[in-house]
Amino acid sequence: IQETHLPNSLSLLSVDSQTLQKQIDELSTFSDSPAPSVTRILYSDMDVLARRYVKNLMGLAGLSVREDAVGNIFGRWEGYEPEIGAVATGSHIDAIPYSGKYDGVVGVLGAIEAINVLKRSGFKPKKSLEVIMFTSEEPTRFGISCLGSRLLAGSEELAKALRNTVDNQNTSFFDAASFAGYEKDEEKLSSVFLDKGIYSAFIELHIEQGPILEKEGISIGVVTAIAAPASIKVDFEGNGGHAGAVLMPDRNDAGLAAAELALAVEKHVLESGSVDTVGTIGIMDLHPRAINSIPSKAHLEIDTRDIEESRRNIVIEKIHQSAMAISKKRGVKLSEFQIVNQDPPALSDSSVIKAMELAASELNLTYKKMISRAYHDSLFMARISPMGMIFIPCYKGYSHKPEEFASLDDMANGVKVLASTLAKLSLH
Amino acid sequence: IQETHLPNSLSLLSVDSQTLQKQIDELSTFSDSPAPSVTRILYSDMDVLARRYVKNLMGLAGLSVREDAVGNIFGRWEGYEPEIGAVATGSHIDAIPYSGKYDGVVGVLGAIEAINVLKRSGFKPKKSLEVIMFTSEEPTRFGISCLGSRLLAGSEELAKALRNTVDNQNTSFFDAASFAGYEKDEEKLSSVFLDKGIYSAFIELHIEQGPILEKEGISIGVVTAIAAPASIKVDFEGNGGHAGAVLMPDRNDAGLAAAELALAVEKHVLESGSVDTVGTIGIMDLHPRAINSIPSKAHLEIDTRDIEESRRNIVIEKIHQSAMAISKKRGVKLSEFQIVNQDPPALSDSSVIKAMELAASELNLTYKKMISRAYHDSLFMARISPMGMIFIPCYKGYSHKPEEFASLDDMANGVKVLASTLAKLSLH
């Protein structure tokens, strides 16, 4: 790292955290649920408005803006050696129902502020710098997490799957994309793929979404690895019927099968014996969803993660065994058991880790190397670029709920470390 | 029973079952879900259209139509001794999501056809005859079953509760009613109450919603009692959080608490030892309902019934104990445990039973005395009038699903028995 090439003024990096907070607050108003909660679903009206807001900020920061066929948004600051792979940073702005305003957003608006910081300091990039806003990191609408970054990283599998992907209103992915002004031609999805090497590094700034940094009073988390996430969709089907008229021995209740599987997931996760294994049933839909009807269908979505891929895969196998056993015992059909994704963990690149550590040290900020248990677009960017992540503390580790919060100081620290890391890697 | 006063032509009662089927099919098109399923929710656009359809048929049958403040609809055929309490019949036309087209509808359109049958036969009523279409037998929209008949029967408790009742879109009962053209003034609800004695009898024709008549090849069920239904709403609240970041020991998952309670309901019901005890969890909603969020809230709606009230109440008490124990064990708040209704069973009146039995015998139809395990508006009409119910077979006992079906012959038999019973009780 040729840190000696950095202009002196970089040690005086000044973040306009008031403006950043104002922007975060403004962006949070593009929501389908009342404040303080945020709900921003891919390709919805609110998503389109929020995207316009981000593109406008990129423009104001002097970045040249481009969007790809699925709405990944790129803001580029051309370096004086533009033929070398750019140094990129970014995150997402979509928000699951009734969540908060910092998840992802800090890594998009904070990245734009990092660019502003560098510009104010007089910095001139050698490698180009690029801010990326990824499409649909959250799986809310189509059940696919990191949709944009997965495609950027060249997932042919995803490009194929999207041809038959619909949301729970039966709207196809391409109809939804075209509603938001993006591609409706499925043949053109491969234009989203980026070549390996197009970026010389990728760094994502993000709230920790866990309690460690706050608890230990540490300013910066230097992420060394991202845990391996998997998600599973399960459908049970029974005969349903009237809640008064069908006697208990004649029932095959899809809802009770789902309840039993939910508890089995918890059991299998705890059996792993490691605190790093987690499993969650966030979705359990009963049909027809009436108090006086026996559920004839139940739909579950299960999320399980571990920092060890093999241990996570054992849990998935046990969940499958339980689903089959419950189906048999209750006379309920297991009409679907689909492993939607089963991604390996990703490691941060040692050169990026070093740059982040050096940036934090120079800024006199305490930092700690840590693992990300939540996944991020970085998980997929790691497939095509050296990757690193910067975590900042958040209130009680809360995320995915309205109480999510990061302080002005913590955000300013994160933006400074990001700006400095971008500068170092740009000049490197 | 002065059956000798019946005109001879009554033995030739001819039901126009083709037209009845056509009307049932037409009414089923007023639905918010695609055929063959029916979804017709209180005070929705489709409900308003269906109500207009029923009022029109009542008018064509020569009945004088009146509606009360909540939309119970009455079609009256004045008898030659109109000062004596009328003989009433009727049922409901609302349909839970994705259900069928016969539940309730057979007892409304079939009742209008019974009037047509009697008119064609030359019958002249002594006591007036009245067809009633009850508002919201199903609890779908406001969580209150038999809303119309409960109010007719004078439930001050319900009139009071409706002031604070909202649907899951937070629309108040009175706003919804006024949307459909009914009362928006909460003070006027007591105008719906009917005095005891205003009817000298009430009879409801309904599909069995169970498999017995079909299995045993019997044409008519003469209902002697209606089981005691109860319904319970339960809410659990935990801290929620990110599915990746919050480790298992730090969780208090409201969804798992709900799953555990669902299985406890089944256990307590089975412990009763009687096949007549049933319990169902038809609704289990998780919040925020995202695959990567730990449920911070769970809402359950539980239905439990028995032909013995005390045995059912023991089950309710055990469910409450379990809910509290689960709450404690999982560190999840039991923020609501509300017994929404806990109705006693109702007995049919012996004079009405005798009239139904005699009618079936005279028509040479096989019949069987039986218990209704589903509840009906008759449960509440029994509070202000001698009550009886006529069941007809339905395919495999299916109800509350699109496969619900009753044959033309079975419906014609039910309408004949109803017409004859109305005639007998009118002249009595």
Ligand SMILES: [Mn+2]
């Ligand atoms: Mn998130």
Ligand SMILES: [Mn+2]
């Ligand atoms: Mn995120």
Ligand SMILES: [Mn+2]
């Ligand atoms: Mn029903």
Ligand SMILES: [Mn+2]
């Ligand atoms: Mn019914």
